[in-house]
Amino acid sequence: MVYVHLAKGYEEIEALTVVDILRRGGVDAKLVSIEEKLEVQGAHGINVSADITFEQADYSECSMIVLPGGMPGAANLENHEKLMEHICQMAEGDGMIGAICASPAIVLAPHGILKGRRATVYPGMESAIEKGGGIYVSDGVVRDGNIITGKGPAFAAEFAVAILEAIAGHDTAADVADGFLI
Numbered sequence: 262m263v264y265v266h267l268a269k270g271y272e273e274i275e276a277l278t279v280v281d282i283l284r285r286g287g288v289d290a291k292l293v294s295i296e297e298k299l300e301v302q303g304a305h306g307i308n309v310s311a312d313i314t315f316e317q318a319d320y321s322e323c324s325m326i327v328l329p330g331g332m333p334g335a336a337n338l339e340n341h342e343k344l345m346e347h348i349c350q351m352a353e354g355d356g357m358i359g360a361i362c363a364s365p366a367i368v369l370a371p372h373g374i375l376k377g378r379r380a381t382v383y384p385g386m387e388s389a390i391e392k393g394g395g396i397y398v399s400d401g402v403v404r405d406g407n408i409i410t411g412k413g414p415a416f417a418a419e420f421a422v423a424i425l426e427a428i429a430g431h432d433t434a435a436d437v438a439d440g441f442l443i
Contacts, residue, residue: 262289262290262291262319262322262323262324263279263283263288263289263290263291263323263324263325263326263327263424263428264290264291264293264318264320264323264325264326264327265279265280265290265291265292265293265327265329266293266295266315266326266327266328266329266338266344267292267293267294267295267296267301267303267309267311267329267334268295268296268301268333268334268335268337268338268341269296269301269302269333269334269337270302270303270304270331270332270333270334270336270337271301271303271304271329271330271331271334271335271337271338272303272304272329272330272331272334272361272362272414273303273304273305273307273309273329273331274414274417275329275330275331275361275362275411275413275414275417275420276292276303276309276327276329277309278417278418278420278421279327279329279359279417279420279421279424280292281421282418282421282422282424282425282437282441283421283424283425283428285437285440285441286425286428286429286433286434286436286437287429287433288425288428288429291311291312291313291318292309292310292311292312292313293311293312293313293314293315293318294311294313294314294315295314295315295337295338295341295344296314297314298314299311299312299313299314303331303334304331304332304333304334315341315343315344320347320350323347323351323356324356324357324428325351325356325357325358325359325424325427325428326347326348326351326356326357326358326359327358327359327360327424328348328358328359328360328361328364328368328369329361329362329364330360330361330362330363330364330367330383330413330414331362331363332363334363335362335363335364335366335367335368336367338364338367338368339367339368339371345368345372348368348369348372348374349372349374351407352369352374352407352408355407356407357407357408357409357424357427357428358374358407358408358409359408359409359410359411359420359423359424360408360409360410360411361410361411361412361413361416361417361420362382362383362411362412362413362414363382363383363386365380365381365382365386365389365390365395365410366382366383366386366389366390366393367386367389369393369395369408369410370389370390370392370393370394370395371389371393372393373393373394374393374408375390375393375394375395375408376393376394376395377394377395377396378395378396378405378406378408379395379396379397379398379403379405380395380396380397380398380403380405380408380410381397381398381399381400381401381402381403381410381411381412382397382410382412383412383413384412384413399412400412401415401416401419401420402416402419402420402423404423404427409423409424409427411423418441418443419443422434422437422438422441422443425437
């Protein structure tokens with residue numbers, strides 16, 4: 262199970278592209294609202310109804326947490342204490358984390374999750390990665406162990422395919438990427 266988290270002000274393309282590509286690859290992916298209701302407004306005024314609320318999510322069945330960027334979405338994710346507990350547990354255990362755009366800098370780096378790891382981030386936020394002990398890489402998508410990071414909206418599909426490959430394998434990811442014209 263992959264949980265893609267929605268907080269008010271999230272970057273719509275980064276969240277929805279991941280769910281779309283994962284579901285095309287046969288992966289059980291759910292949109293999880295950290296707000297009090299299912300409907301969450303993105304950074305560009307697009308309202309999306311999540312599949313479940315944070316309280317309904319069973320993290321014992323979750324193999325990956327995905328964190329879209331966008332502002333103030335990334336900050337809202339980082340301010341959610343219980344979500345941060347799950348993120349830290351995943352980082353320390355055998356679970357996976359995907360973070361794109363502002364989320365590597367705003368959500369992961371301040372908690373030491375990127376320490377000693379290669380990561381990418383939205384331009385202008387590189388120093389946050391380094392301040393958190395990470396190694397900034399300018400690539401569009403970077404995987405270092407159980408963490409996959411993406412630079413921003415233009416890399417949403419490539420980021421999603423990297424997540425699919427990590428979860429379902431190279432062949433499945435290649436098939437979906439081909440069908441998606443990536």
